[in-house]
Amino acid sequence: MGLLEIPGKVHDENRQGEAFLPADLFNGSFRKRFYIESYGCAMNFADSEVVASILGQEGFGATRNYEEADLVLINTCSIREKAEDTVRKRLKEFRRNKEQNPSMLIGVLGCMAERLKARLLEEEKLVDLVIGPDAYRSLPGLVKEAETGQKGVNVLLSREETYADIAPVRLDSGGITSFVSIMRGCNNMCSFCVVPFTRGRERSRDAHSVLSEIRDLYQRGYREVTLLGQNVDSYYWVDEQGDQAVTFADLLGKAALVSPDLRIRFSTSHPKDITDEVLHTMARHENICKCIHLPVQSGSTRVLQLMNRTYTREWYMAKLNRIREIMPDCSITSDMIAGFCTETEEDHRETLSMMEFAKYDFSYMYFYSERPGTLAAKRYEDDIPEATKKRRLQEIVDLQGRLSKESNQKDLGKTFRVLIEGDSKKSAHDWVGRNSQNKAIVFPKAGHGYTRGQYASVKVTGCTKATLLGQVVEESRI
Ligand code: SAM
Ligand code: SF4
Ligand code: F3S
16 A cells, blocks of 8 residues: 555654555666665655655665565654564565575665664674664765675764755655655754654755745645654744745745645644644635644643643643634544553543543644653653553543544535545545544545546535545536
């Protein structure tokens, strides 16, 4: 399954192992071929497209079969211990192949490369290259060195690198929706989180290059872009002369003007940074999708303080009210961590009651996984027993299941403008698309002539916990 075919998901750092195949890099005769597999959040998947572009410029072709690759790359995630375990397992499989084919090079990219640095070469003996997220331009040079038998490491973090001038090689499996990276790094110091250490300081990409990438995507037939960053609301770019400043609200507004037929999404918003200006910009433009991913992490002010999230339970609730006031039809999704250090049953119940208050349409839910080097690992004991963490997580998951179902039931009888993304997973007789609120809607192809990349008006006639089911109500093709 292609990365962009996952309906209803803006980001999911549990995604793993999707190999992609840029058609033009795959077809044709090439001196060498690379294989790349990505794990983790959407930023990593977007970065793999940058890496593919860098390698393409150096004359590399791509392959979907790692066994025939000269260079096997794995773009890794460190967010939880489990994410790293998955990568290590996959590296073992690559290693077995290298034993048969010693000239094959194996490179580890991304957050695990940055976290473990040269140690990774000691731990994983057959790895040849370790390259951090800000060092992908050095990949071709390091590959050349590795071809002569030297191990290559570059994990330097940068305060400037945004890869603004590199046109990412797109996944051609979809061709309708795409990610556009607008910033890198994170300046927040959430105590549980490894990202500030693996991705470095926050920096915003040149607004002109963001907008020209979006225009180019639209001209190539894409109909939806998701602006990406760990904390998009703190986007702030000033031109070289220092006389033009672009905020996130400005960038959103400009992106929306590329075409009314191009949908704009964004992820992720830190609750402390999303401003009224952003909310009003969303409300003003029909094509800015009415969906905000606003991770709460915990419903307890005491735990939020330990997490260093810089807001209280009440403050977050007021922000939810503000969103509902300005955009009553906006869907709100979240991330939750169960069993953070010192979390009591009462703290946990506050998370559950926050979920009830927010009526999240969808959430990503995790139990706390201590990450070496983070503030929480240094300051607090990881003292909640695993069984308790798992039980609390299950309660959160069960509650979200009910909330998602209730949210879908409320949509029964409503008509939405749906961007058709492709065949539904279950049947080639049905289309799947998403509405502005990012909910997947499945509806029959028969009886109308719509195709992928078009918008259809679909009335919701049924639902499951995860998907709306509907019928086209009018054929006003766009
Ligand atoms: N920048 C975004 C934000 O602030 O919400 C997303 C950060 S992270 C890529 C995605 C989610 O992973 C977080 O929102 C958090 O719920 C979860 N997460 C991060 N560190 C974690 C940890 N140590 N254990 C469990 N979950 C974690
Ligand atoms: Fe991690 Fe917090 Fe930054 Fe998100 S905002 S990436 S959770 S430090
Ligand atoms: Fe994982 Fe790095 Fe993203 S740790 S979630 S791949 S920023």
